[in-house]
Amino acid sequence: MEIVVLRLGHRPQRDKRVTTHIGLVARALGASGMLLTTEDKTVERSISDVTKRWGGDFFVQTGVKWREAVARWKREGGKVCHLTMYGENILDVIEEIRGCATNNRILVIVGAEKVPPEVYEVADWNIAVGNQPHSEIAALALFLDYLYQGKELRAKFRHAELEIVPKRAGKEVKRVQREHYPNSSYMKD
């Protein structure tokens, strides 16, 4: 399965932190990359820094034209999921999505405040992670977790410099020997 997140309507000054959180959640929970409709080197850099230290091949591409990106994605057989509080409850559609998504590719559209009505039309699914206002970061996290059924929470990232040793209390981070991780991007247990 290949998951790419498309973040719409990012305003560099106002949304820098929220969009960075979206990118980090996408990376940590198993997506391959994030497309951003606005040019933003700060967000790109923050996320690349994390990837460099913590591993994987997560990509960030900014200044993307969303209509073109969505059209190309669909032309190549990929599916499009739009996360919105107005959509169908994730609990009602997740199995259908999982069924279609095996050996397939999903573009997950995550909007900021205003999303063009067209997005609701091009999406294969408009999905509400609860029909209450909350957070696009939370919605993305829950969507990915429901999609991967928790397996992503045990993911190991290849060619990481740092790795956490889970602890009941306190902190332990170890440096990883590069040789242990041969050439590949993202590996699940």
Add this chain to the structure above:
Amino acid sequence: MEIVVLRLGHRPQRDKRVTTHIGLVARALGASGMLLTTEDKTVERSISDVTKRWGGDFFVQTGVKWREAVARWKREGGKVCHLTMYGENILDVIEEIRGCATNNRILVIVGAEKVPPEVYEVADWNIAVGNQPHSEIAALALFLDYLYQGKELRAKFRHAELEIVPKRAGKEVKRVQREHYPNSSYMKD
């Protein structure tokens, strides 16, 4: 089960949006309220506005002394969960927590950048929602979802003014007749 979120280290200027997202996620996914260690009327107001329109009795209290709040919580028999990337994998501890939490109360500590070492000691569980850096908003959402096992995504909120009608495409919001919702705070299907 009663869940309250304690947000540590909130800096009003920098963290306004992230902390607001935390509050909204807490409300939407079944917590009763949020305590904030810093005074911040803007965050209080944003979340109260949402509660007024979308229902429930979610409370926000700012300017709380965290040591006192935690001590009181424990004295009254409540459990404390601290969300941190350094902790034990949520998949390994969630059943234990669910077991202890039935008919019980959980204080969920969500830190900003620096968390005092003491927090790791007072917590009954230090829980990593994946041992990767990502987002405290995502961590809270996943924690609540694992705790409630998805039931919170079907929650109805009492005395709401507005309610979404889930749709395959487009948006539909209806005004709710107040009379339909007798006096109570938070109701699960």
